[in-house]
Amino acid sequence: MIYSKTNFWIVVCLVLFLCGTYAFSQEPTAPSNVVAKDTPNDDGTSITVTWDAAPEDSGILGYVILRNTDEGEFEVIKAELNPDLSKYKDAEIEKGKAHAYIVRAVYDNETPVDSEQTAAVKATGQWFHTGKTPLFLAMLLFSSAIVWNLYHARSGKEVFIRRIPGLEAVEEAIGRATEMGRSILYVLGLGGVDNVATIASMTILGQVARRTADYETALRVPCNDPIVLNVVREMVKTSYLDVGRPDAYNEDDIFFLTNDQFAYAAGVDGMMIREKPAAVFLQGQFYAESLLMAETGNSIGAIQIAGTDSEHQLPFFIAACDYTLIGEELYAASAYLSREPMLLGSLKGQDWGKLLIFAAIILGVSLEFFGINWITTLLQTVS
Numbered sequence: 522m523i524y525s526k527t528n529f530w531i532v533v534c535l536v537l538f539l540c541g542t543y544a545f546s547q548e549p550t551a552p553s554n555v556v557a558k559d560t561p562n563d564d565g566t567s568i569t570v571t572w573d574a575a576p577e578d579s580g581i582l583g584y585v586i587l588r589n590t591d592e593g594e595f596e597v598i599k600a601e602l603n604p605d606l607s608k609y610k611d612a613e614i615e616k617g618k619a620h621a622y623i624v625r626a627v628y629d630n631e632t633p634v635d636s637e638q639t640a641a642v643k644a645t646g647q648w649f650h651t652g653k654t655p656l657f658l659a660m661l662l663f664s665s666a667i668v669w670n671l672y673h674a675r676s677g678k679e680v681f682i683r684r685i686p687g688l689e690a691v692e693e694a695i696g697r698a699t700e701m702g703r704s705i706l707y708v709l710g711l712g713g714v715d716n717v718a719t720i721a722s723m724t725i726l727g728q729v730a731r732r733t734a735d736y737e738t739a740l741r742v743p744c745n746d747p748i749v750l751n752v753v754r755e756m757v758k759t760s761y762l763d764v765g766r767p768d769a770y771n772e773d774d775i776f777f778l779t780n781d782q783f784a785y786a787a788g789v790d791g792m793m794i795r796e797k798p799a800a801v802f803l804q805g806q807f808y809a810e811s812l813l814m815a816e817t818g819n820s821i822g823a824i825q826i827a828g829t830d831s832e833h834q835l836p837f838f839i840a841a842c843d844y845t846l847i848g849e850e851l852y853a854a855s856a857y858l859s860r861e862p863m864l865l866g867s868l869k870g871q872d873w874g875k876l877l878i879f880a881a882i883i884l885g886v887s888l889e890f891f892g893i894n895w896i897t898t899l900l901q902t903v904s
Contacts, residue, residue, distance in 0.1 A: 549580070549626065549628045549630075549632050549634045550579070550626075550634065551626060551634045551635060551636045551637070552572040552573065552575070552584070552624040552625075552626050552634075552636040553572065553573045553636070554571075554572055554573045555570065555571070555572040555622070555623075555624050555636040555637065555639055556570070556571050556572070556639060557569070557570045557620070557621065557622045557639040557640065557642045558571075558642060559642060559643070559644045559645055560610060560644065561647065561651070562647055562650045562651055562652050563644075563646065563647065564646040564647075565616060565644045565645045565646030565647075566612060566614065566616065566644060566646075567610055567611060567612040567614065567644060568610075568611045568614055568620055568622075568642050568644050569608065569609070569610050569611070570586065570608070570609045570610075570611065570622045570624065570639070571607060571608045571609075572607055572608075572624050572636065573607065574605060574606075574607040575604060575626065577604075579604075579628075580628045580629045580630070581604045581626050581627065581628055581629075582602055582604060582627045582628060582629055583600070583601050583602035583603050583604060583606065583627050584600075584601055584603070584606050584609075584624055584625065584626055584627065585597055585599070585600045585601075585624075585625040585627060585633070586598050586599040586600075586601075586609050586611070586622060586623075586624060586625075587622065587623040587624075587625060587635075588611065588620055588621070588622050588623075589620065589621050590614075590615060590618050590619070590620055591618050591619055592619075592621075592641070595621075595623055598611065598613070599611075602627075614644055616644065617643070618643065619641035619642065619643050620641065620642055620643075620644075621638050621639050621640065621641045621642070622638070622639045623635050623636055623637075623638055623639070624636045655899060655900075662874075662877065663870075663874040663877075666870045666873040666874055666877075667866070667867055667870030667871065667873075667874075668870070669870070670865075670866040670867070670869040670870040670873065671862070671863060671866035671867060671870065672866070673866060673869075674862035674863070674865045674866035674869070675862045675863070675866065677862075680862075680865040680866065680869055682853070682856070682857055682865065682868065682869075685846070685850055685853070685854075685857055686844055687826050687827075687828065687844035687845060687846045687850065688846070688850075688854055688857045688858060690824070690826055690843065690844045691728075691729065691732070691826065691858065692732065693824070694799075694800035694802075694824045694826060695729065695732045695733060695736060695738060695800065696736070697799050697800060697824055698738050698798065698799035698800045699736040699737075699738045701799045703739075703796075703797060703798055703799040704738070704739035704740070704741050704796055704798045704799070705729070705733060705738055705739065705740050705741065705798055705799065705800045705801075705802070706741050706742075706743075706789075706792065706793065706796070706798040706800070706801045706802070706818075706823075707726055707729060707740060707741070707742045707802040707804070708742075708743065708789055708801070708802065708803050708804070708805070708814065709722045709723065709726070709742070709744060709745075709749060709753070709804065709805045710722065710803070710804070710805025710806040710807045710829070711745055711746075711782060711785065711805075711806055711807065711808060711810070712746075712749075712805050712806030713746055713748065713749065714746065714748045714749050714752055716805070716806050717830070717852075718805050718806040718829060718830045718831070718851060719749065719805045719806055721804075721805075721851045721852050721854065721855070722804035722805035722828070722851070723749075723752060723753060723756055724854070724855040725802075725804055725828075725851075725854045725855060725858065726742065726753065726756060726757065726802075726804070727756045727757070727759070727760050727855075728760075728854075728855065728858040728859055729802065730756070730757045730760035730761060731760045731763065731764050734760060734761045734764045734766040734769050734770070735764055735766070737766075737769055739771075739774065740757070740774055741774050741775075741792070741796070741798065742757070742774065742775040742776075743776060743777075743778040743785075743788065743789055743792065744775070744776065744777050744778065745777075745778055745779060745780050745781075745785045746780060747777055750775065750776070750777050753775055754772060754775050757770065757775060758770050758772075782808065782809070782810055783810060783813075785810065786810035786813045786814055789814050789817075790813060790814060790817040793814075793817045793818055793821055793823070794817065794821065797821050797822075797823070798821075798823055799823060799824065800823055800824050800825075800826070801814075801818040801823045801824070801825045801826075802825075802826050802827075803815060803818070803825065803826070803827040803828070803829075803838065803842065804826075804827070804828045804829070804846070804851065805828075805829065806829065806830075806831060807829050807831060807834045807838075808831070808834070811827075811829070811834040811837050811838060812834075812837040812841065815827065815837055815838055815840075815841035815842055816841050818841070818842070819841045819842070824843050825841070825842040825843050825844070826842065826843065826844045826845075826846070827842040827844070827845045827846070828845065828846030828847075828850065828851040828854070829846075829851065830848050830849075830851055830852075832848075835847060835848075853868055856868045881896070884896065885897060885900075
């Protein structure tokens with residue numbers, strides 16, 4: 522019995538010794554299945570290198586990526602102490618040249634082992650990003666809605682646009698100024714010629730100028746930007762020519778005031794106090810000066826029509842002005858006032874696109890409540 526136990530423990534120790542000897546005698550292995558390929562869906566500026574991940578007990582500390590160009594010398598381009606790494610995207614390649622790679626595994630005993638050299642790869646750009654196919658289909662759908670509504674509007678059919686009180690009051694404001702024999706003051710705000718709100722404001726100004734030319738009403742436009750000044754002069758002059766009243770156009774009524782924010786506000790307020798215009802248009806990009814001008818216009822009893830896409834200034838305009846164009850109403854003003862089929866069709870098509878987006882949001886939220894998240898997954902894959 523004693524001999525049996527002794528023999529058992531001898532066998533156990535021998536097995537443990539042999540296992541330990543085998544484990545320590547294992548040589549570090551090189552990374553396997555190393556492949557370099559052109560990164561898909563890019564502009565030809567990167568190559569992706571992949572290899573098989575090492576087992577957890579392999580003793581690998583991390584990897585070093587080496588690269589050569591056109592069969593030159595290999596150079597280290599990345600050292601990553603991450604044993605779980607199995608992919609590397611090289612975004613610093615030279616276009617039009619072939620690149621080969623070696624992945625070096627670094628073990629805990631500081632023994633580096635290199636993989637085999639990959640085949641040389643050249644990066645090329647792709648014409649179409651397959652990951653953005655849903656975006657492309659959405660763009661086609663949106664464009665189709667605009668084209669259909671343009672065709673519908675140009676065919677002479679009535680295009681319904683919801684009532685916007687601020688734009689309907691334009692005729693009232695111009696008529697009031699004409700009856701009172703007083704001028705109209707049009708303020709474009711502080712935006713430059715590259716500002717969307719300023720561009721929309723200049724378009725509205727063009728429509729207002731047509732009315733003032735018909736009614737022979739003085740139109741005063743103080744500007745704070747020299748480039749905006751020249752563009753506005755040409756737009757107003759063109760509007761007067763279009764209605765056959767070039768003689769009524771006065772270039773001096775469109776003038777540069779100053780490019781300083783509060784000096785500009787003080788100058789506009791001074792004009793309001795001195796000239797007492799019957800109507801004041803505040804259309805464009807505004808900042809802290811918005812309330813100063815709106816309150817002054819309110820104090821002289823002028824009818825005021827304001828409009829901006831700046832959500833921080835809208836409360837001041839709503840409180841101090843008679844009518845306020847909120848956000849996209851400013852962009853829709855040109856189509857609303859001119860009733861041109863091209864503009865109306867474009868506006869209607871954009872509204873259809875927004876309706877589709879809103880419906881997709883509602884559908885996605887509803888499906889999420891029931892644990893169906895394919896819309897969320899689809900949107901996350903679009904990069």
